[in-house]
Amino acid sequence: MIRAKIGGIGYYVPEKVVTNHDLMKVMDTSDEWIRERTGIQERRYAKKHEETTSTLGTKAAKIAIERAGITAKDVDFIIFATLSPDYYFPGSGVLLQRQMGMQGIGALDIRNQCSGFIYGLSIAEQFVGTGMYKNVLVVGAEMHSCGLDFSTRGRGVTVIFGDGAGAVVVQPSEDDSKGILSTHLHANGDYAEELAYINPGAHGGVHAEDKEQFGYPDQEFGGMFLTEKMIKDEDLFPNMNGQVVFKYAVTKFPEVIQEALDKNGYTANDLDMFVPHQANLRISQFVQRRLGLPDDKVWNNIQKYGNTTAASIPIALCEAWEAGAVKDGDLVCLAAFGSGFTWGSALIRW
Ligand code: ACO
Numbered sequence: 001m002i003r004a005k006i007g008g009i010g011y012y013v014p015e016k017v018v019t020n021h022d023l024m025k026v027m028d029t030s031d032e033w034i035r036e037r038t039g040i041q042e043r044r045y046a047k048k049h050e051e052t053t054s055t056l057g058t059k060a061a062k063i064a065i066e067r068a069g070i071t072a073k074d075v076d077f078i079i080f081a082t083l084s085p086d087y088y089f090p091g092s093g094v095l096l097q098r099q100m101g102m103q104g105i106g107a108l109d110i111r112n113q114c115s116g117f118i119y120g121l122s123i124a125e126q127f128v129g130t131g132m133y134k135n136v137l138v139v140g141a142e143m144h145s146c147g148l149d150f151s152t153r154g155r156g157v158t159v160i161f162g163d164g165a166g167a168v169v170v171q172p173s174e175d176d177s178k179g180i181l182s183t184h185l186h187a188n189g190d191y192a193e194e195l196a197y198i199n200p201g202a203h204g205g206v207h208a209e210d211k212e213q214f215g216y217p218d219q220e221f222g223g224m225f226l227t228e229k230m231i232k233d234e235d236l237f238p239n240m241n242g243q244v245v246f247k248y249a250v251t252k253f254p255e256v257i258q259e260a261l262d263k264n265g266y267t268a269n270d271l272d273m274f275v276p277h278q279a280n281l282r283i284s285q286f287v288q289r290r291l292g293l294p295d296d297k298v299w300n301n302i303q304k305y306g307n308t309t310a311a312s313i314p315i316a317l318c319e320a321w322e323a324g325a326v327k328d329g330d331l332v333c334l335a336a337f338g339s340g341f342t343w344g345s346a347l348i349r350w
Contacts, residue, residue, distance in 0.1 A: 004128035005179030006348065007135075007171035008070075010063025011315040012056055013164040013305060014046040018145075023159055028152040034159045039281020043162025043306030045145040052086045054095035056165035057141035060314070061096060065137065068169035072100045075169070076133035078107040079123055081116030081140045081310035083197070083339070084147055085109070096139060113195075114277050114338020115185070116140055116310035117166070121334075121346055122183035124170035134171060140310035141165035147197065149237040157240050160280070162306030166314020178329070178349045184259045186252070187342040195245050195339040197238040200226035249279060249337040253287040257335050260347040266331065268292055273326050277336035278302035278312040287335075299325065309338065326350055 019042045020031040034040050046056060057080060065072055080093035087095075091109025112119040117140035124136035144161035148154060173179035230236055253276065261267060268291040276284045281302050288298045299320040308315060313334050320326045330350045337343040 001129040002131055003173040003176045003179040004125040004170050005173035006168045008064045008066070008068025008169040009167070009314065009318045009321055010060045010065075010067060011164065011166040011311070011318040012059035012063070013315065014044045014051060014056065016045045016047065017042050018045050018162075020159070026150050027155045027158070029155045029159055037280075037282065038160055039300070039302055040160065040306050041303045043304075044164060046143050046163045048146065051143070052095075053082050053084050053141045053143040053165075054080075054086050054092040054099060056143060056163065056311075057082075057092060057096050057139040057167065058099045060141065060165040060167040060311075061100065061137055061139050064167040064169050068135065068171060070135055070169065072102050075102055075105060075135050075137045077105055077124075077127060077136045078102065079110060079120040079136060079138045080107065081110035081112065081120045081138070082142055083111065083113045083116070083309055084142045084144055088200075092141065093139075110310075112310075112338075112342045113340060114279060114307075114309050114312070115336040115340070115342040115344045117313045118183065118334060118336045118344035118346055119185055119342070121168070121170065121180070122185055122344070125180045125183055128170050128172055136170045137167060138170060138314075139165065139167040140312070140314050142309045142311050144309070147238065149234075154237055156242060157238050160307045162308050164305055164308040164311045164315050166311045166318055168314055181347045181349055182260055182263045183344065183346045184256055184263070185342075185344040186256060187340045189340065191244070191248065191341040194241040194341070195239075199230045199236050246280070246283065248341055249283050250286045250290075252337050252341070252343040253283065253335055254290045256337075256343050256345040257287070257291065257333055260333060260335075260345040264347055266347070270331055271297060271333055272330035273297055273299060273320060273332045275299045275313060275317045275320060275332065275334050277338065278305065278307055278316060279337065280307070283337075296325075
Protein backbone atom coordinates (compact mmCIF):
# COMPACT_ATOMS: atom_id res chain seq x y z
CA MET A 1 0.00 0.00 0.00
CA ILE A 2 1.11 3.56 -0.76
CA ARG A 3 1.24 5.73 2.37
CA ALA A 4 -1.37 8.53 2.20
CA LYS A 5 -0.94 11.97 3.79
CA ILE A 6 -2.95 15.12 4.31
CA GLY A 7 -1.35 17.36 1.69
CA GLY A 8 -3.51 20.44 2.21
CA ILE A 9 -6.07 21.62 4.74
CA GLY A 10 -8.53 24.51 5.00
CA TYR A 11 -11.62 25.65 6.86
CA TYR A 12 -14.33 28.23 6.63
CA VAL A 13 -16.78 29.44 9.24
CA PRO A 14 -19.61 31.91 8.49
CA GLU A 15 -19.18 35.51 9.66
CA LYS A 16 -22.28 35.72 11.83
CA VAL A 17 -21.47 35.11 15.50
CA VAL A 18 -24.38 33.93 17.70
CA THR A 19 -23.62 34.14 21.40
CA ASN A 20 -25.36 32.33 24.25
CA HIS A 21 -26.92 35.70 25.11
CA ASP A 22 -28.40 35.87 21.59
CA LEU A 23 -30.03 32.46 22.14
CA MET A 24 -31.41 33.65 25.49
CA LYS A 25 -33.53 36.16 23.52
CA VAL A 26 -35.44 33.38 21.73
CA MET A 27 -35.54 30.52 24.26
CA ASP A 28 -35.44 29.91 27.97
CA THR A 29 -31.74 29.17 28.50
CA SER A 30 -28.75 30.83 30.15
CA ASP A 31 -25.14 31.55 29.34
CA GLU A 32 -24.19 29.83 32.57
CA TRP A 33 -26.11 26.60 31.75
CA ILE A 34 -24.59 26.35 28.26
CA ARG A 35 -21.02 27.10 29.36
CA GLU A 36 -21.14 24.79 32.37
CA ARG A 37 -22.61 21.82 30.50
CA THR A 38 -20.88 22.20 27.10
CA GLY A 39 -18.12 24.85 27.27
CA ILE A 40 -19.73 26.71 24.35
CA GLN A 41 -19.70 30.52 24.39
CA GLU A 42 -20.71 31.25 20.81
CA ARG A 43 -21.21 29.61 17.45
CA ARG A 44 -21.49 30.74 13.80
CA TYR A 45 -24.62 30.72 11.65
CA ALA A 46 -24.55 30.84 7.85
CA LYS A 47 -26.66 33.30 5.84
CA LYS A 48 -29.94 31.56 5.07
CA HIS A 49 -30.88 31.62 1.36
CA GLU A 50 -27.37 32.78 0.43
CA GLU A 51 -25.11 30.12 1.90
CA THR A 52 -25.69 26.37 2.05
CA THR A 53 -23.76 23.39 3.34
CA SER A 54 -22.14 22.89 -0.08
CA THR A 55 -21.11 26.55 -0.43
CA LEU A 56 -19.47 26.45 3.01
CA GLY A 57 -17.70 23.24 1.94
CA THR A 58 -16.56 24.84 -1.32
CA LYS A 59 -14.90 27.71 0.55
CA ALA A 60 -12.97 25.31 2.78
CA ALA A 61 -12.10 23.04 -0.18
CA LYS A 62 -10.59 25.90 -2.21
CA ILE A 63 -8.17 26.67 0.62
CA ALA A 64 -7.23 23.00 1.10
CA ILE A 65 -6.64 22.55 -2.65
CA GLU A 66 -4.43 25.63 -2.89
CA ARG A 67 -2.40 24.54 0.14
CA ALA A 68 -1.97 21.07 -1.39
CA GLY A 69 -0.21 22.75 -4.31
CA ILE A 70 -2.77 21.59 -6.87
CA THR A 71 -5.77 23.05 -8.71
CA ALA A 72 -9.38 21.86 -8.71
CA LYS A 73 -8.68 20.17 -12.07
CA ASP A 74 -6.18 17.84 -10.34
CA VAL A 75 -8.73 16.44 -7.85
CA ASP A 76 -9.57 12.81 -8.70
CA PHE A 77 -12.42 12.16 -6.28
CA ILE A 78 -14.68 14.01 -3.84
CA ILE A 79 -15.88 12.74 -0.45
CA PHE A 80 -18.45 14.95 1.28
CA ALA A 81 -19.53 14.28 4.86
CA THR A 82 -22.55 16.05 6.32
CA LEU A 83 -25.77 15.44 8.24
CA SER A 84 -27.28 18.72 7.01
CA PRO A 85 -27.17 18.43 3.20
CA ASP A 86 -28.51 21.10 0.84
CA TYR A 87 -31.06 18.60 -0.51
CA TYR A 88 -32.49 15.32 0.76
CA PHE A 89 -30.97 14.00 -2.44
CA PRO A 90 -28.72 14.33 -4.37
CA GLY A 91 -25.98 14.73 -1.81
CA SER A 92 -23.86 17.82 -1.35
CA GLY A 93 -20.82 16.24 -3.04
CA VAL A 94 -22.13 16.84 -6.55
CA LEU A 95 -23.19 20.39 -5.65
CA LEU A 96 -19.69 21.23 -4.44
CA GLN A 97 -18.37 19.60 -7.60
CA ARG A 98 -20.54 21.84 -9.77
CA GLN A 99 -19.54 24.97 -7.83
CA MET A 100 -15.87 24.12 -8.26
CA GLY A 101 -16.04 23.09 -11.93
CA MET A 102 -14.87 19.53 -11.30
CA GLN A 103 -17.60 17.75 -13.29
CA GLY A 104 -16.89 14.18 -14.31
CA ILE A 105 -14.96 12.82 -11.34
CA GLY A 106 -16.69 10.66 -8.72
CA ALA A 107 -18.42 12.23 -5.72
CA LEU A 108 -19.35 10.22 -2.64
CA ASP A 109 -21.57 11.43 0.19
CA ILE A 110 -20.99 10.18 3.71
CA ARG A 111 -23.75 9.97 6.31
CA ASN A 112 -21.84 9.25 9.49
CA GLN A 113 -22.59 12.45 11.36
CA CYS A 114 -19.91 13.42 13.92
CA SER A 115 -17.68 10.57 12.69
CA GLY A 116 -18.23 11.49 9.03
CA PHE A 117 -14.87 13.15 8.56
CA ILE A 118 -12.93 10.19 10.02
CA TYR A 119 -14.93 7.77 7.85
CA GLY A 120 -14.21 9.99 4.81
CA LEU A 121 -10.52 10.24 5.63
CA SER A 122 -10.32 6.47 5.94
CA ILE A 123 -11.93 5.96 2.52
CA ALA A 124 -9.59 8.52 0.96
CA GLU A 125 -6.63 6.77 2.57
CA GLN A 126 -7.68 3.47 0.94
CA PHE A 127 -8.13 5.04 -2.52
CA VAL A 128 -4.71 6.69 -2.34
CA GLY A 129 -3.19 3.60 -0.72
CA THR A 130 -4.19 1.33 -3.60
CA GLY A 131 -2.95 3.84 -6.17
CA MET A 132 -6.43 4.34 -7.63
CA TYR A 133 -6.41 8.12 -6.97
CA LYS A 134 -3.72 10.73 -6.28
CA ASN A 135 -5.74 13.67 -4.98
CA VAL A 136 -8.85 12.94 -2.94
CA LEU A 137 -10.78 15.90 -1.56
CA VAL A 138 -12.46 15.16 1.78
CA VAL A 139 -14.94 17.77 3.00
CA GLY A 140 -16.90 17.94 6.25
CA ALA A 141 -19.52 20.70 6.32
CA GLU A 142 -22.68 21.52 8.23
CA MET A 143 -25.42 24.13 8.17
CA HIS A 144 -27.18 23.11 11.36
CA SER A 145 -28.84 26.50 11.84
CA CYS A 146 -31.41 25.61 9.15
CA GLY A 147 -32.72 22.56 11.01
CA LEU A 148 -32.84 23.46 14.70
CA ASP A 149 -35.82 24.13 16.96
CA PHE A 150 -35.38 27.66 18.31
CA SER A 151 -38.22 27.35 20.80
CA THR A 152 -37.51 26.39 24.42
CA ARG A 153 -38.55 22.84 23.56
CA GLY A 154 -35.43 22.44 21.42
CA ARG A 155 -32.95 24.06 23.81
CA GLY A 156 -31.23 20.82 24.87
CA VAL A 157 -30.02 20.30 21.29
CA THR A 158 -30.08 23.72 19.64
CA VAL A 159 -27.56 25.46 21.93
CA ILE A 160 -24.88 22.87 21.08
CA PHE A 161 -24.64 23.09 17.29
CA GLY A 162 -23.03 25.56 14.88
CA ASP A 163 -22.26 25.93 11.17
CA GLY A 164 -18.91 25.56 9.42
CA ALA A 165 -16.77 23.55 7.04
CA GLY A 166 -13.34 21.95 6.86
CA ALA A 167 -11.54 20.15 4.06
CA VAL A 168 -8.37 18.21 3.33
CA VAL A 169 -6.66 16.86 0.24
CA VAL A 170 -5.33 13.32 0.72
CA GLN A 171 -2.33 12.51 -1.46
CA PRO A 172 0.47 9.92 -1.67
CA SER A 173 3.24 10.67 0.82
CA GLU A 174 6.78 10.99 -0.55
CA ASP A 175 8.11 9.69 2.77
CA ASP A 176 6.67 6.34 3.87
CA SER A 177 7.26 7.11 7.55
CA LYS A 178 4.94 10.15 7.32
CA GLY A 179 1.22 10.37 6.70
CA ILE A 180 -1.87 8.51 7.87
CA LEU A 181 -0.59 5.57 9.91
CA SER A 182 -3.98 3.93 10.46
CA THR A 183 -7.71 4.60 10.72
CA HIS A 184 -10.26 2.73 12.85
CA LEU A 185 -14.01 2.77 12.27
CA HIS A 186 -16.86 1.46 14.44
CA ALA A 187 -20.63 1.67 14.81
CA ASN A 188 -23.46 0.30 16.94
CA GLY A 189 -26.91 0.74 15.45
CA ASP A 190 -28.63 -0.34 18.67
CA TYR A 191 -28.39 3.34 19.61
CA ALA A 192 -29.63 4.78 16.30
CA GLU A 193 -32.53 6.73 17.79
CA GLU A 194 -30.63 8.15 20.79
CA LEU A 195 -29.24 10.98 18.66
CA ALA A 196 -31.26 11.30 15.50
CA TYR A 197 -33.21 13.44 13.09
CA ILE A 198 -36.01 10.97 12.42
CA ASN A 199 -38.40 12.97 10.22
CA PRO A 200 -38.87 13.31 7.35
CA GLY A 201 -38.02 9.74 6.52
CA ALA A 202 -39.15 6.62 4.70
CA HIS A 203 -40.39 5.06 7.94
CA GLY A 204 -43.34 7.41 8.23
CA GLY A 205 -45.57 8.27 5.34
CA VAL A 206 -47.40 6.87 2.37
CA HIS A 207 -47.38 8.77 -0.88
CA ALA A 208 -50.75 10.24 -1.84
CA GLU A 209 -51.10 8.18 -5.02
CA ASP A 210 -50.11 4.98 -3.24
CA LYS A 211 -52.80 5.33 -0.61
CA GLU A 212 -55.48 3.29 -2.38
CA GLN A 213 -53.15 1.27 -4.56
CA PHE A 214 -51.26 -0.25 -1.67
CA GLY A 215 -54.22 -0.46 0.68
CA TYR A 216 -53.32 1.93 3.44
CA PRO A 217 -56.71 3.70 3.63
CA ASP A 218 -56.32 4.76 7.25
CA GLN A 219 -52.80 6.07 7.07
CA GLU A 220 -52.14 9.78 6.78
CA PHE A 221 -50.11 10.89 3.80
CA GLY A 222 -47.93 13.69 2.62
CA GLY A 223 -44.94 13.82 0.32
CA MET A 224 -42.78 10.82 -0.22
CA PHE A 225 -41.22 11.07 3.22
CA LEU A 226 -42.96 14.00 4.90
CA THR A 227 -46.40 13.48 6.42
CA GLU A 228 -49.10 15.87 7.58
CA LYS A 229 -48.83 14.45 11.07
CA MET A 230 -45.11 15.24 11.30
CA ILE A 231 -45.85 18.85 10.42
CA LYS A 232 -48.88 19.09 12.75
CA ASP A 233 -46.91 17.64 15.66
CA GLU A 234 -43.89 19.83 14.78
CA ASP A 235 -41.99 16.58 14.91
CA LEU A 236 -39.31 17.77 12.50
CA PHE A 237 -36.27 18.44 14.64
CA PRO A 238 -33.26 16.51 15.88
CA ASN A 239 -33.51 14.79 19.22
CA MET A 240 -30.80 13.63 21.58
CA ASN A 241 -30.70 11.58 24.73
CA GLY A 242 -27.81 13.64 26.12
CA GLN A 243 -26.97 11.43 29.05
CA VAL A 244 -26.79 8.22 27.00
CA VAL A 245 -24.64 9.99 24.40
CA PHE A 246 -22.33 11.31 27.12
CA LYS A 247 -21.91 7.93 28.77
CA TYR A 248 -21.19 6.06 25.56
CA ALA A 249 -18.90 8.81 24.19
CA VAL A 250 -16.60 8.82 27.22
CA THR A 251 -16.18 5.04 26.89
CA LYS A 252 -15.72 4.80 23.12
CA PHE A 253 -13.41 7.82 22.63
CA PRO A 254 -10.61 6.38 24.85
CA GLU A 255 -11.14 2.87 23.42
CA VAL A 256 -10.74 3.89 19.79
CA ILE A 257 -7.76 6.15 20.55
CA GLN A 258 -6.08 3.27 22.38
CA GLU A 259 -6.81 1.01 19.41
CA ALA A 260 -4.92 3.43 17.11
CA LEU A 261 -2.00 3.75 19.53
CA ASP A 262 -1.74 -0.03 20.05
CA LYS A 263 -1.87 -0.73 16.34
CA ASN A 264 1.18 1.47 15.79
CA GLY A 265 3.11 0.60 18.95
CA TYR A 266 2.66 3.96 20.68
CA THR A 267 1.28 5.15 24.00
CA ALA A 268 -0.60 8.37 24.78
CA ASN A 269 2.72 9.84 25.99
CA ASP A 270 3.99 9.72 22.41
CA LEU A 271 1.21 12.00 21.13
CA ASP A 272 2.10 15.57 20.20
CA MET A 273 -1.48 16.61 19.54
CA PHE A 274 -4.95 15.15 20.10
CA VAL A 275 -7.75 16.69 18.05
CA PRO A 276 -11.10 15.38 19.27
CA HIS A 277 -14.39 15.88 17.48
CA GLN A 278 -15.76 18.95 19.24
CA ALA A 279 -18.85 17.29 20.74
CA ASN A 280 -18.80 18.89 24.13
CA LEU A 281 -15.91 20.38 26.12
CA ARG A 282 -16.77 18.15 29.08
CA ILE A 283 -16.39 15.02 26.93
CA SER A 284 -13.03 16.23 25.56
CA GLN A 285 -11.77 17.05 29.06
CA PHE A 286 -12.84 13.63 30.33
CA VAL A 287 -10.96 11.92 27.48
CA GLN A 288 -7.93 14.16 28.04
CA ARG A 289 -7.79 13.09 31.70
CA ARG A 290 -8.12 9.42 30.75
CA LEU A 291 -5.18 9.77 28.35
CA GLY A 292 -3.18 11.85 30.85
CA LEU A 293 -2.51 14.57 28.27
CA PRO A 294 -1.50 18.14 29.22
CA ASP A 295 -3.65 21.06 27.98
CA ASP A 296 -1.19 22.03 25.24
CA LYS A 297 -1.59 18.61 23.59
CA VAL A 298 -5.35 18.84 23.10
CA TRP A 299 -7.00 21.20 20.62
CA ASN A 300 -10.41 22.53 21.67
CA ASN A 301 -12.32 25.25 19.85
CA ILE A 302 -15.92 24.33 20.69
CA GLN A 303 -16.01 27.51 22.81
CA LYS A 304 -16.04 29.58 19.57
CA TYR A 305 -17.88 27.37 17.09
CA GLY A 306 -20.11 24.96 19.02
CA ASN A 307 -20.38 21.42 17.69
CA THR A 308 -20.01 21.51 13.90
CA THR A 309 -20.38 17.71 13.54
CA ALA A 310 -18.63 16.48 10.35
CA ALA A 311 -16.75 19.78 10.08
CA SER A 312 -15.41 19.93 13.60
CA ILE A 313 -12.24 17.81 13.21
CA PRO A 314 -10.95 19.43 10.00
CA ILE A 315 -11.71 22.91 11.38
CA ALA A 316 -9.88 22.14 14.65
CA LEU A 317 -6.98 20.38 12.92
CA CYS A 318 -6.58 23.28 10.49
CA GLU A 319 -6.63 25.84 13.31
CA ALA A 320 -4.03 23.83 15.22
CA TRP A 321 -1.84 23.57 12.11
CA GLU A 322 -2.19 27.30 11.33
CA ALA A 323 -1.23 28.11 14.94
CA GLY A 324 1.93 25.98 14.63
CA ALA A 325 0.63 23.49 17.19
CA VAL A 326 0.78 20.68 14.59
CA LYS A 327 4.22 20.59 12.98
CA ASP A 328 6.25 18.47 10.63
CA GLY A 329 6.97 15.10 12.27
CA ASP A 330 4.34 15.43 15.03
CA LEU A 331 2.26 12.42 16.05
CA VAL A 332 -1.39 13.53 15.82
CA CYS A 333 -4.48 11.60 16.85
CA LEU A 334 -7.96 12.44 15.57
CA ALA A 335 -11.01 10.82 17.16
CA ALA A 336 -14.76 11.16 16.85
CA PHE A 337 -17.96 9.83 18.34
CA GLY A 338 -21.51 10.58 17.32
CA SER A 339 -24.92 9.66 16.04
CA GLY A 340 -25.40 6.08 14.90
CA PHE A 341 -23.70 5.53 17.27
CA THR A 342 -20.54 5.72 15.16
CA TRP A 343 -16.98 6.35 16.29
CA GLY A 344 -13.50 6.27 14.85
CA SER A 345 -9.91 7.44 15.06
CA ALA A 346 -6.94 8.23 12.84
CA LEU A 347 -3.28 8.34 13.80
CA ILE A 348 -1.11 10.58 11.65
CA ARG A 349 2.63 11.25 11.51
CA TRP A 350 2.46 14.83 10.19
N1 ACO B 1 -30.75 25.75 28.88
C1 ACO B 1 -31.26 25.65 30.11
N2 ACO B 1 -31.75 24.50 30.59
C2 ACO B 1 -31.72 23.43 29.80
C3 ACO B 1 -31.19 23.47 28.50
C4 ACO B 1 -30.70 24.71 28.04
N3 ACO B 1 -30.14 24.87 26.82
N4 ACO B 1 -31.28 22.25 27.96
C5 ACO B 1 -31.86 21.44 28.87
N5 ACO B 1 -32.11 22.16 29.98
C6 ACO B 1 -32.72 21.70 31.22
C7 ACO B 1 -33.54 20.45 31.06
O1 ACO B 1 -34.83 20.78 30.61
C8 ACO B 1 -33.52 19.89 32.45
O2 ACO B 1 -34.46 20.60 33.22
P1 ACO B 1 -35.33 19.84 34.37
O3 ACO B 1 -34.30 19.29 35.31
O4 ACO B 1 -36.16 20.94 34.91
O5 ACO B 1 -36.08 18.79 33.64
C9 ACO B 1 -32.14 20.25 32.96
O6 ACO B 1 -31.67 21.32 32.12
C10 ACO B 1 -31.16 19.11 32.89
O7 ACO B 1 -31.28 18.48 31.62
P2 ACO B 1 -30.40 17.30 31.19
O8 ACO B 1 -30.69 16.93 29.78
O9 ACO B 1 -30.51 16.24 32.25
O10 ACO B 1 -28.98 17.97 31.27
P3 ACO B 1 -27.59 17.30 31.33
O11 ACO B 1 -26.92 17.66 32.58
O12 ACO B 1 -27.62 15.87 30.92
O13 ACO B 1 -26.86 18.10 30.18
C11 ACO B 1 -26.17 17.80 27.93
C12 ACO B 1 -27.35 18.03 28.86
C13 ACO B 1 -25.26 19.01 27.96
C14 ACO B 1 -26.69 17.64 26.52
C15 ACO B 1 -25.42 16.56 28.42
O14 ACO B 1 -26.27 15.47 28.58
C16 ACO B 1 -24.33 16.18 27.53
O15 ACO B 1 -23.29 16.81 27.52
N6 ACO B 1 -24.51 15.11 26.75
C17 ACO B 1 -23.59 14.70 25.76
C18 ACO B 1 -24.22 14.95 24.48
C19 ACO B 1 -23.40 15.80 23.60
O16 ACO B 1 -22.38 16.30 23.92
N7 ACO B 1 -23.88 15.89 22.40
C20 ACO B 1 -23.17 16.61 21.44
C21 ACO B 1 -23.69 16.24 20.17
S1 ACO B 1 -23.43 14.59 19.86
C22 ACO B 1 -21.91 14.42 19.48
O17 ACO B 1 -21.34 15.24 18.85
C23 ACO B 1 -21.27 13.25 20.05
